Amino acid sequence: MEHKNIKRRDFLKATAITGAAALGGIAYKGLTNIGSVNAQSESITQVIKTNCRACIANCGVLVHVRNGRVIKLEGNPEYPMSRGALCAKGLSGIQALYHPNRNKYPMQRVGARGENKWKRISWNEALDITAQKLMETRDKYGAETVFASTGGGGNPQFPSIPRFCNAFGTPNWFEPGCAQCYLPRTVTFALMYGGQMGCQGSDTSIADSQCLEIYFPDDTPMKSLVMWGTAPSNNSPSGGGRALSDLRARGVRTVVVDPRLTADAAKADVWLPIRPGTDPALMLAWIRYIIEHKLYDEEFVMKWTNLPFLVDPESKMCLRKCSTVQCKDGEYLVWDQKTRSPQPMPFPWNDRIDPALEGSYEIDGRTCKTAFQLLKERAEPYTLEKAAEICWLDPAKIEEAIKIYADRPSGCSLGVATDQNPLSAQSAMGNAVLELIMGNVERPGSLLQRFVSPPQIADVPDLRGLLSYEQLLKRLGAIEHKGLLQWWAAQPTAVLDAIKTGKPYKPRVWIERSGNKLATLGNASEWAAAIGGLDFIVHMYMYPTSFSAYADILLPATEWLETDLPVISANMLFARQAVTHTYETMNETLFWSKLAKRCAALGHEGCQAACDPKRALGPAGPGGGDANQMVSFPYWDTEEEFLNLCVSGIGMTWKEFAAKAPIEFAPYGEWKRYYVYKQIDPKTGKPQGFSTASKKCEVYGDAFITLGRTGMPFSTYELPPASKDYDPLPNFEEPHESPTGPLAKDYPLVITSGRLPYYHHTTLRNIPYLRSIYPVPEIWINPVDAKKYGIAHQDWTWVESLRGKITARARITEGIAKGVVYMERFWNPETLNTPTHGWREMNINVLTKQDAPYNDVFGTYTLRGFLVRVSKASGPPKGVWYKPEDFKEWLPEPSDPTKQAEA
Numbered sequence: 001m002e003h004k005n006i007k008r009r010d011f012l013k014a015t016a017i018t019g020a021a022a023l024g025g026i027a028y029k030g031l032t033n034i035g036s037v038n039a040q041s042e043s044i045t046q047v048i049k050t051n052c053r054a055c056i057a058n059c060g061v062l063v064h065v066r067n068g069r070v071i072k073l074e075g076n077p078e079y080p081m082s083r084g085a086l087c088a089k090g091l092s093g094i095q096a097l098y099h100p101n102r103n104k105y106p107m108q109r110v111g112a113r114g115e116n117k118w119k120r121i122s123w124n125e126a127l128d129i130t131a132q133k134l135m136e137t138r139d140k141y142g143a144e145t146v147f148a149s150t151g152g153g154g155n156p157q158f159p160s161i162p163r164f165c166n167a168f169g170t171p172n173w174f175e176p177g178c179a180q181c182y183l184p185r186t187v188t189f190a191l192m193y194g195g196q197m198g199c200q201g202s203d204t205s206i207a208d209s210q211c212l213e214i215y216f217p218d219d220t221p222m223k224s225l226v227m228w229g230t231a232p233s234n235n236s237p238s239g240g241g242r243a244l245s246d247l248r249a250r251g252v253r254t255v256v257v258d259p260r261l262t263a264d265a266a267k268a269d270v271w272l273p274i275r276p277g278t279d280p281a282l283m284l285a286w287i288r289y290i291i292e293h294k295l296y297d298e299e300f301v302m303k304w305t306n307l308p309f310l311v312d313p314e315s316k317m318c319l320r321k322c323s324t325v326q327c328k329d330g331e332y333l334v335w336d337q338k339t340r341s342p343q344p345m346p347f348p349w350n351d352r353i354d355p356a357l358e359g360s361y362e363i364d365g366r367t368c369k370t371a372f373q374l375l376k377e378r379a380e381p382y383t384l385e386k387a388a389e390i391c392w393l394d395p396a397k398i399e400e401a402i403k404i405y406a407d408r409p410s411g412c413s414l415g416v417a418t419d420q421n422p423l424s425a426q427s428a429m430g431n432a433v434l435e436l437i438m439g440n441v442e443r444p445g446s447l448l449q450r451f452v453s454p455p456q457i458a459d460v461p462d463l464r465g466l467l468s469y470e471q472l473l474k475r476l477g478a479i480e481h482k483g484l485l486q487w488w489a490a491q492p493t494a495v496l497d498a499i500k501t502g503k504p505y506k507p508r509v510w511i512e513r514s515g516n517k518l519a520t521l522g523n524a525s526e527w528a529a530a531i532g533g534l535d536f537i538v539h540m541y542m543y544p545t546s547f548s549a550y551a552d553i554l555l556p557a558t559e560w561l562e563t564d565l566p567v568i569s570a571n572m573l574f575a576r577q578a579v580t581h582t583y584e585t586m587n588e589t590l591f592w593s594k595l596a597k598r599c600a601a602l603g604h605e606g607c608q609a610a611c612d613p614k615r616a617l618g619p620a621g622p623g624g625g626d627a628n629q630m631v632s633f634p635y636w637d638t639e640e641e642f643l644n645l646c647v648s649g650i651g652m653t654w655k656e657f658a659a660k661a662p663i664e665f666a667p668y669g670e671w672k673r674y675y676v677y678k679q680i681d682p683k684t685g686k687p688q689g690f691s692t693a694s695k696k697c698e699v700y701g702d703a704f705i706t707l708g709r710t711g712m713p714f715s716t717y718e719l720p721p722a723s724k725d726y727d728p729l730p731n732f733e734e735p736h737e738s739p740t741g742p743l744a745k746d747y748p749l750v751i752t753s754g755r756l757p758y759y760h761h762t763t764l765r766n767i768p769y770l771r772s773i774y775p776v777p778e779i780w781i782n783p784v785d786a787k788k789y790g791i792a793h794q795d796w797t798w799v800e801s802l803r804g805k806i807t808a809r810a811r812i813t814e815g816i817a818k819g820v821v822y823m824e825r826f827w828n829p830e831t832l833n834t835p836t837h838g839w840r841e842m843n844i845n846v847l848t849k850q851d852a853p854y855n856d857v858f859g860t861y862t863l864r865g866f867l868v869r870v871s872k873a874s875g876p877p878k879g880v881w882y883k884p885e886d887f888k889e890w891l892p893e894p895s896d897p898t899k900q901a902e903a
């Protein structure tokens, strides 16, 4: 196709205009989906509706395309969560698409591993080499020695990775987010609240596009909102950040619990700069205060939670029988104050029974307490003063914050911060307990909702039914940490340990797709040392990262502007549409399908089954889609075939869908439904309750005990028990590296990390526009500490932990408490071709811990809340760019649109 090359100056001009348009909130009414809107002198500009994927918020985008080249991006006001806004990450999409250092063609390593020397090969060769290696490895060492991973960045159709692994017969794939982000919250809310999985209201994370109530500020009675370990203005500026500013403008009071003064903390009514790693102590203090001052929702607690149930002191489970009573289905024992005896409480309630909420009762010679009593006792030590002492806070401020939260309707949103230390499950449980005892459930103004769920249009089934029981037992780390079973994933450190020790077996082949595993995994030096010993590594991504330097095959993935996929937002369905295509990049979904087909052709039975419409069957398991749907999802040959499968449930082809999108799947008024638990189930004639074993909110988490003992409800098979029972209530333990312990003598500062508005996970560090704004990672340090360690503003500093030493630039600020420092993850693509490969200079994950202690449920290790020391350095690391002019080399280069890659 002929086109006029855009000059760099023009590009920068377009970017600036786009930024202004987004800020000004220009309204584009009545646009056609793909239409010519602007006749230029000799060419036509089309405006195409698509969705950003520079982070996971999927904001609506209008892409201006001329002669196949993207010339401008702006926000699509139709998208209900971003309403026409686009953040800096989204606006940098053009620089990402036309980056001169894109992975353009499949490449094969020619030098020694780590030398970063490559030769171009065809897709056919790349797929053949990879499939051959996989099959050889399976035949020689077992399918479990092949493992895969995914992570932030790009446009993954997420279940593609576990789907391939299940078909191939390996139980081992992981994502740092399995143990370190996301799962602690989603599993906890699934087990305790029992919302509807896959519906955007089943937990309290704003960053994960839950909490839909906040996006309609004119239409919610919400009075207060707590943001605990989350900074929506950083993690999803155009969606969550925009919604919050609208809520604040309408008088919603906010509390922010965050060690650093983020934009959201700066605007909060109360900011609690908590010591990193102590969140459950503060949550227990909130619970104690709420119970003591009877601020909880008594009716909801009595009738819709399991807190009045009696607990068996031996099994630790809610009691369902004693010598005088045997409960029927749906019944649990309570202590009836009228008869002074244990009585079965039928679902949902029996007015003839007067259950005791608290207390201890003698039943069959044992002292049985109510679940509420156990919760109260657990929280008892955590007075405001005690929590203030542990968390380095002011008790009066804690009390002020609780009172704001108690002003209902309210909500408490939990972010990734608390998922990144070994108390991950405890923090998520603390958050769930707070929301549930406050009755912040499915009422107008609450975060937890079951609005009408969307049709299943984007997720392919993960084929977990194809993985045998024997192979599942070999999953690394998953018998001990069964929370990972919600995603059917392995624990990253267990994989690392197996590579290092060969026990219980040695993983040998790694297929990875993400922004830079050496910048996201804890203790990166350990990983870099270990991966040298692997037999074969494939890396697929849009551009090379530090990890690529260690790969054998490097594959070019499509950027989001080259990718199609259905997108769900609130009550609407959108179409992410490829607006162009460059070089030989391939959609990742197609890659996994082609690899499975290659393995099938080489005789792999599981892959053959996954390609056969009649055989791609198996028990679906929770989260795996239903078995009928799996029949209709055999592996595909083309992207269009895949996309047609995705939207088949709504009776359209992809082309029809994309032409019509956005589509409302439910009218707004009907979609936003409240109090679903009270709706009468026509089958039983009773309220439908919640999706838990008791159909009540299980504030006492005996489902955690069942999970640890059996793997249920997430496993397709009953598994051996973990070495100890999971705790059914939130708990606090002092962090392993504690400022109160002996290590503090040499490493006196507690470090935390946290998102910036310019980057998503470890992506986009190669974007000139973003690096000009934020060129190198800052270490935030309080003026008192800065003085003590002789550091001035903007000084280059060394930051050291027991595991390594890196460089950062000092930001002296009272936005971080004394004794605490903050630094975000980073890597330096500009030193990719040096011996450091960009991951060693300024990467906080050189400092983090990947070893024990782990969270028992999820295997979470310590990415935040460990100890470091800071000292003055003489200058920046060699080769690191930090002046705006340094980044010129990465400005977009002209590129003809190309045909889709074929293989």
Ligand code: SF4
Pocket: 052, 053, 054, 055, 056, 057, 058, 059, 082, 085, 086, 087, 088, 089, 090, 091, 235, 236, 237, 238, 239
């Ligand atoms: S918040 Fe920014 S990066 Fe994320 S989807 Fe929206 S525009 Fe893209």
